[in-house]
Amino acid sequence: MTPLRVSIIGAIAAFIMLGVIFELIRRRHLRERYALIWVVTGLALLTLALWRESLNTLAGWAGVKTYPPSIFFAAILFFMLVLVLHFSIVLSRLTDQNVTLAQKLALLETRLREREQADSSGDDD
Amino acid sequence: MAGVIDEIRAFDSAFEIVVIDDGSGDNTSEVARARGVHVVTLPFNLGIGGAMQTGFRFARMNDFDLAVQIDGDGQHDPAELPALLAPLQRDEADLVVGSRFAGQPTFRSSFTRRIGIRLFAFTVSAIAHQRLTDTTSGFRAVNRRGIALFAAEYPQDYPEVEATVMVVKHRLRLKEVPVRMRERAGGRSSITALRSLYYITKVLLALFVYLFRSRKAPLEDE
Numbered sequence: 001m002t003p004l005r006v007s008i009i010g011a012i013a014a015f016i017m018l019g020v021i022f023e024l025i026r027r028r029h030l031r032e033r034y035a036l037i038w039v040v041t042g043l044a045l046l047t048l049a050l051w052r053e054s055l056n057t058l059a060g061w062a063g064v065k066t067y068p069p070s071i072f073f074a075a076i077l078f079f080m081l082v083l084v085l086h087f088s089i090v091l092s093r094l095t096d097q098n099v100t101l102a103q104k105l106a107l108l109e110t111r112l113r114e115r116e117q118a119d120s121s122g123d124d125d
Numbered sequence: 126m127a128g129v130i131d132e133i134r135a136f137d138s139a140f141e142i143v144v145i146d147d148g149s150g151d152n153t154s155e156v157a158r159a160r161g162v163h164v165v166t167l168p169f170n171l172g173i174g175g176a177m178q179t180g181f182r183f184a185r186m187n188d189f190d191l192a193v194q195i196d197g198d199g200q201h202d203p204a205e206l207p208a209l210l211a212p213l214q215r216d217e218a219d220l221v222v223g224s225r226f227a228g229q230p231t232f233r234s235s236f237t238r239r240i241g242i243r244l245f246a247f248t249v250s251a252i253a254h255q256r257l258t259d260t261t262s263g264f265r266a267v268n269r270r271g272i273a274l275f276a277a278e279y280p281q282d283y284p285e286v287e288a289t290v291m292v293v294k295h296r297l298r299l300k301e302v303p304v305r306m307r308e309r310a311g312g313r314s315s316i317t318a319l320r321s322l323y324y325i326t327k328v329l330l331a332l333f334v335y336l337f338r339s340r341k342a343p344l345e346d347e
Binding site: 099102103104105106107109110111114 | 163164165166167168169171175178179182183186281
């Protein structure tokens with residue numbers, strides 16, 4: 001069972017995290033899809049802190065016998081890996097879109113400049 | 126670069142010349158514009174692949190029948206243009222690559238670069254089921270189908286080898302012609318000895334991945 005003091009500190013940390021997340025959503029610093037991930041994460045951490053048998057129970061399900069809290073570290077690590085992979089995918093897509101935008105912008109600029117030159121030289125005649 | 130523009134003009138004044146300034150930040154754009162050619166100035170550096178694709182998009186936007194890519198550093202000789210364009214005009218190929226090695230060896234390069242070039246030639250020849258000698262050459266020409274493909278999709282970092290495989294995988298016809306290349310007049314190769322290993326690994330990996338790619342570029346867009 002999680003010691004009372006650890007449980008209280010964990011709960012406070014989770015509340016602070018949820019507070020920060022709500023503030024970020026309120027200021028529109030987080031898009032909805034990320035906001036949802038972080039709210040769920042914050043709630044999961046709060047649950048783990050308040051439900052003091054949680055780690056033993058979860059470790060029991062997963063068959064961890066020696067050191068139950070390791071299930072917590074394993075879960076966090078896996079979650080972060082998935083998140084980082086997701087960000088790599090997002091970053092790749094944004095990079096591709098950025099390249100396409102830069103190309104189209106440059107091509108339109110060229111077209112505009114050449115049209116304007118053609119127009120102004122036409123006026124001179 | 127100004128020299129190359131003048132050479133192309135002297136060779137055939139009917140060519141539309143497009144200079145892609147890949148966010149160089151120097152006076153490339155002004156110098157080119159002063160010579161009355163088309164200049165596309167990218168807002169920031171996109172790398173060789175991104176810049177090259179901009180050229181093909183320009184060709185597609187302006188409905189060109191042929192497009193030649195030629196380096197601004199003077200190593201590609203505009204006098205070789207007839208050799209490069211002939212297979213396209215006879216409709217024998219969709220992409221023509223000017224090879225340094227297919228004919229007489231007039232080009233010398235470092236040991237690591239030769240190894241890399243041989244390795245790519247061997248790999249791409251196997252994929253393409255035809256004998257290719259110089260897959261890293263940046264002196265190449267495409268017809269409408271090639272323009273459409275490259276405008277839709279073009280590899281990014283070290284694009285030539287991958288672009289060659291792309292052409293084969295899209296069932297476009299590929300042909301190599303021997304060309305004479307010169308020492309570059311300005312600028313340096315983007316590939317130094319230190320980067321060679323990274324270059325070789327990256328390109329081989331990209332080729333391997335490309336063979337298993339699910340999505341093919343749409344040829345008939347717009």
